Amino acid sequence: MWISGPIRVRVIAVSSCGNWQRCYSTARQSSVVRWFYASDVPKSKPEAMQYTPTKPPSTFVPFSANDSKRLEWAYNNDPNRKVLVKEDGLFHVNLDRREVAPVYWQGPVFEVRRGLWFYHNGGKPSPCSEQLGLEIEQFYQRAIADDAKTDPKEKHTERVYCLDSLSGKIKFSKDNRSVAWVNPDDSMTLQRLTGGTKVVRGYNDKVDEEQEGAVGADGDTVSDSPAEESLKDKFMSSLFDSEGQMENKSEEDLKHEMESEYDDTDKASSDKTRPDDSTRKVTHLLLCVHGIGQRLARKIESVNFVHDINVFRKSFKALYTETEELQAALNPDRVPVDPKNKDEKSKKSKKDQEGDPSLLNCEVQALPVLWRDSVAFGMTQSERTVHPKGITLDDVTVEGVRAVRHIVGDVILDVFLYKQPNFKRQIIDAVKEEVNRIYKLFRENNPNVGDELKVSLIGHSLGSAICYDMLTNKDDVKDLEFEVENFYGVGSPQGLFLLLEGTSIEPEDLLINGSYYNIFHPCDPIAYRVEPLVDKEAAPCPVARIPYSKGGLNSQIQELSQFGQRITKGATSAWSTVMSSWASKTDKSVQDALKNVLETTRDANDKFQKTLDGQELVSDESEGPEVPRKVAEKLTKLNVNGRVDYGLQEGVLDISLIAALASHISYFENPDMVNLILWSLYKPDGVPVLQENQQSSE
Incomplete structure (x- = not known):
């Protein structure tokens, strides 16, 4: 029941011009704070995609416990730094702008939130916006202070305050001030009729075994994202409907598949039997060079080499985890394998894994090498300077089915252009520059990687021809940093x-x-x-x-x-x-x-x-x-x-x-x-x- 006479407190620390001031100054308890990132709606995408968000994000995923602790430390001690997160630091968080982005390739940028107050209405805990969370935290501290001044016999009363950010009220539980209900002023809303939206102070990663989403003793509140269907299978199977027409919804589904790539590297982070991904040992780095058609990704996001390599990365991690023979091949002295006794082999392997989680580390990392946007072929109006007379592909393209011609041009022309000596040299130089950049950045971001790191090249389609030509040219090989x-x-x-x-x-x-x-x-x-x-x-x-x-x-x-x-x-x-x-x-x-x-x-x-x-x-x-x-x-x-x-x-x-x-x-x-x-x-x-x-x- 609401009590009369709510107290109104003004919020004094808010974001300004995109630069976040440090908030929750009174909430330094790292144990109750958890950092999250949005996974459904990007803030931005590479400029070539001409993307503008049409709605705010609604789905947030927690960073691993280790990443969250490092983010919180940087927030309190060095808020201007960029913090590497995820497996081997594949992504970095800009604390000032509250966003996470890929480190080694261009990709979508997502919002980041520092969570202290979380929505808890029978589902997964979701962080309140930082502005609302700051306001609730200030009222929470006010309620605690008011309790200290109140006679203990009268302490257990609900406290209600007015919210500026939502034009509503917040009511703190009389039994536990860390639990409250947010309610807008509109008395006809569903939240008002049901008692408000429940918010809880502090992140709790446990749920009741009998009721998904309820706060309990066991289980993870934030489950892994659904098992990902093969992108290529989905693309090929949903490309045409029963009447042979393109399905509009398939592209949206594929976008979601790619935007969820941020989830992929954290699925094992909460598993205590696995090694810490942020400091794991890496002995093999695979640099993967794409082939034809990558420019098409500007028009059709399902044609995305970055996603292909994300799938590749997940595949070799999963296969290694499931295959004891591979584990023994990497660790011959640590995983005893007796091919004549499979049961005994399995027992020994599992026992060793439980005692040494690093056995589940495949020690391999794969990164995409994107070269196409680094080369100007004189195909578009912005590349007129390539041709001596400023003529481009747009100028010579026949008007009929121009869209189809552009798609074909984005795919097939890469091969024709590569066979021209001047463009071939541009492409090889672009690949050399990109693999060197990625290699040096990887070593810089992973100082624990020693001299034992071995680098291999994987070339797909035309990318294999580029790599072969580069690796058979002594001058090109001399230019490589590895x-x-x-x-x-x-x-x-x-x-x-x-x-x-x-x-x-x-x-x-x-x-x-x-x-x-x-x-x-x-x-x-x-x-x-x-x-x-x-x-x-x-x-x-x-x-x-x-x-x-x-x-x-x-x-x-x-x-x-x-x-x-x-x-x-x-x-x-x-x-x-x-x-x-x-x-x-x-x-x-x-x-x-x-x-x-x-x-x-x-x-x-x-x-x-x-x-x-x-x-x-x-x-x-x-x-x-x-x-x-x-x-x-x-x-x-x-x-x-x-x-x-x-x-x-x-x-x-x-x-x-x-x-x-x-x-x-x-x-x-x-x-x-x-x-x-x-x-x-x-x-x-x-x-x-x-x-x-x-x-x-x-």
């Missing part, structure tokens, strides 16, 4: 480029310390082999096949199972239709014949399903000649495993044009490729391939 360990060409057209140039691959020309991997999907129309360019006798030899990781095998089995079920379902439907329409028109012999066809189909599917259940899969891959020894010796100079071409295994249903296109843009979410790369980093001479491709002969 030595390159491994080079991975992914979905690479380099084999075709070298063929058209009439050149071959000489192992001594590739200036790397480790191995060269040419990884491709058999359905990828952009990818080509390179081994025949090392030695022509390698052409008839089958490529090294990358085995399924656990996830890959299960997904194939599921796909095969669903395929068989669809065959049976279709046959059953067809049988029912035929029988209903022909029952009165066809003699019994025809009906019996059709029935036999159906029964045969069912028997075949039952047998097929039993095979799947037992995982008795038989490869139908045709065997080719073994790799001649002299060819293997040449290939060993490029890759310690004696092979360079590594092919992912083809899925049963990878037979359509859409599947072919999807195969080229989905490498970084493929668990089998992730598995191969991790093995190549941890055990360079022990990369797993299907056994039939490991032999060689004279």
Whole structure:
């Protein structure tokens, strides 16, 4: 029940011109403060996207406990500094502007809040705005002071004050001053009828096991974001509706997927069994160079290489955590593995992990290298100075379907331009500058990284050709701030480029310390082999096949199972239709014949399903000649495993044009490729391939 005579106190410390003054000056208890960041509506995006927010953010995610403590320390001691947060400091917080942004690439910028008072209405705790929180805190301190002056017998009374920021009132609980109800002046509002919106002082990360969102003893109040569906699967499956038209909602969904990338690196931060991501050991840095089409990201945000690498990063962390063999490969002296006794191996591994959480650290970091916006090709009006007479692509583009032509230009023209000597040099120089910038910044932000850090390059599509040309040019290699360990060409057209140039691959020309991997999907129309360019006798030899990781095998089995079920379902439907329409028109012999066809189909599917259940899969891959020894010796100079071409295994249903296109843009979410790369980093001479491709002969 509201009491009369509310007290009004003016707020004296508010934000001014975007520069925040230090507030909550009386609330220095770090244990009750938690820092949050918005995850749904960015404050800004890269200038090229021409973005303006249309609504304020409504979803806030807590920083990890460690990041929050460091933010609070900086807030109280050095508020003008930028604080690195998230895994390996991939993002930084500007305390003055209250925003968080990526460190190594351009991306969306989100609001940051220092939370002291939180909304608690049966859901996840959400921080009040800092202005409102400051005002509530001042009234809280006033209530505490008033209690100290009041007779103890009269202390337990509700205290009500007027709020300036909401034009309403706040009522503090008579039993606990850290709990209050905010109510606007409008007596007809829902909040007024239900007693107001509950706010609680201090962040409590526990919830009641029996009631989600209630404050209790166990569980996290802020759950992880939902499991993220493959971006490429979502893009390809929702690109067209049943009538072949573009769906408007799919792009909004994809935006949300990318804007939630800030959540991805913190999912394990509250798990005490995991290492502290802010100080973890990193021994391998993967710099990933994009290919064609990145300029298209200005128009279609789902075409986003940064997101691809975020998915890649999450994939190798998850795969490492789930695979004891990989853990043993990285830590051979700390994770005993007995392949003959899986149960004992599992017990030992789990015991070691519980005693040493660092075993769950894969020691790998991957960062995107974005070069396209650094190169001016004379494509737009702002790049008129590139052509001697100021002519641009806009000037020569035909009027018809101009939008489609621009999309094609944003994708295909990158290849044409790269084959022009002057533009090729611009692109390579831009990539060199960017990889050097990222490398130096990473070492600066992670001083604990020692000389053992190894840097490898991953080039996707055209990016693989750029990296190859850079790594075969002595002057370019000299310009790099680091030595390159491994080079991975992914979905690479380099084999075709070298063929058209009439050149071959000489192992001594590739200036790397480790191995060269040419990884491709058999359905990828952009990818080509390179081994025949090392030695022509390698052409008839089958490529090294990358085995399924656990996830890959299960997904194939599921796909095969669903395929068989669809065959049976279709046959059953067809049988029912035929029988209903022909029952009165066809003699019994025809009906019996059709029935036999159906029964045969069912028997075949039952047998097929039993095979799947037992995982008795038989490869139908045709065997080719073994790799001649002299060819293997040449290939060993490029890759310690004696092979360079590594092919992912083809899925049963990878037979359509859409599947072919999807195969080229989905490498970084493929668990089998992730598995191969991790093995190549941890055990360079022990990369797993299907056994039939490991032999060689004279």
